[in-house]
Amino acid sequence: MGPPGAGKGTQAARITRFCGIPHISTGDIFRAAIREGTELGREAKKYLDAGQLVPDQITIEIIRERLKQQDCARGFLLDGFPRTLPQAEALDRLLADLGSNLDLVLNVAVRPEILLERLTGRRICRSCGATYHVVFQPLQLSGICDRCGGELYQRSDDTAETVEDRLKVYTNQTASLLEHYRRRGLLKEVNGEQEIDAVWMEIQRCLRSLC
Ligand code: AP5
Ligand code: MG
Numbered sequence: 001m002g003p004p005g006a007g008k009g010t011q012a013a014r015i016t017r018f019c020g021i022p023h024i025s026t027g028d029i030f031r032a033a034i035r036e037g038t039e040l041g042r043e044a045k046k047y048l049d050a051g052q053l054v055p056d057q058i059t060i061e062i063i064r065e066r067l068k069q070q071d072c073a074r075g076f077l078l079d080g081f082p083r084t085l086p087q088a089e090a091l092d093r094l095l096a097d098l099g100s101n102l103d104l105v106l107n108v109a110v111r112p113e114i115l116l117e118r119l120t121g122r123r124i125c126r127s128c129g130a131t132y133h134v135v136f137q138p139l140q141l142s143g144i145c146d147r148c149g150g151e152l153y154q155r156s157d158d159t160a161e162t163v164e165d166r167l168k169v170y171t172n173q174t175a176s177l178l179e180h181y182r183r184r185g186l187l188k189e190v191n192g193e194q195e196i197d198a199v200w201m202e203i204q205r206c207l208r209s210l211c
């Protein structure tokens with residue numbers, strides 16, 4: 001968990017490699033559906049472009065289907081889900097049905113004033129999905145992905161205007177979930193304002209007992 005631009009995706013890529021489990025990002029699932037022009041994509045686009053949440057019913061159904069897949073049998077990492085209390089409650093029910101449970105909830109904590117620069121400076125590879133930042137995670141060669149040579153793009157919701165709406169949505173609808181998990185003793189807070197490698201070191205300490 002963490003606000004938009006906290007570094008959830010950046011750290012999730014490392015966690016999933018380290019633990020050998022699938023990375024399930026609801027944002028990535030919606031963006032893939034938009035690219036493919038599916039019915040889900042057409043519906044989701046309205047919300048993503050406005051910085052608003054896709055309705056719970058749609059989002060929960062996607063997670064329900066995804067968690068049933070074989071690659072989730074030995075664990076998985078959720079990135080950007082749950083984001084509302086109904087989603088968190090639905091997740092509890094889904095996991096109970098699967099005979100599973102949450103091991104850990106990581107919150108990557110970053111103050112709002114830092115997030116705008118992170119998001120407007122983000123660049124993503126169209127081919128392999130690697131994430132960069134014009135200042136904090138720069139490319140070796142300008143314009144193309146260091147890993148695969150792919151073309152880079154900016155997310156359409158990474159404009160100053162939409163970021164403001166996304167931050168409001170986080171504060172009003174998602175931030176209170178931290179308390180839900182803190183009360184259950186599942187929450188670990190990580191200082192997301194450090195450099196990417198330092199955040200990863202802190203996360204690795206949290207994972208030690210799990211992977
Ligand atoms: P989603 O894709 O989840 O976006 P988000 O939560 O807004 O978060 P981001 O992906 O923008 O940021 P991140 O924390 O992953 O940061 P990153 O690692 O890339 O959701 C998008 C939309 O989909 C939502 O608005 C909603 O419409 C819909 N949606 C998704 N899930 C939903 C749900 N459950 N319910 C309903 N709707 C849903 O890093 C950001 C940048 O900072 C990068 O450039 C990176 O290089 C840089 N960076 C990372 N870490 C550091 C660091 N430590 N120091 C300096 N720079 C850093
Ligand atoms: Mg992300």
Ligand code: ZN
Pocket residue numbers: 125126127128129130145146147148149150
């Ligand atoms: Zn690439």
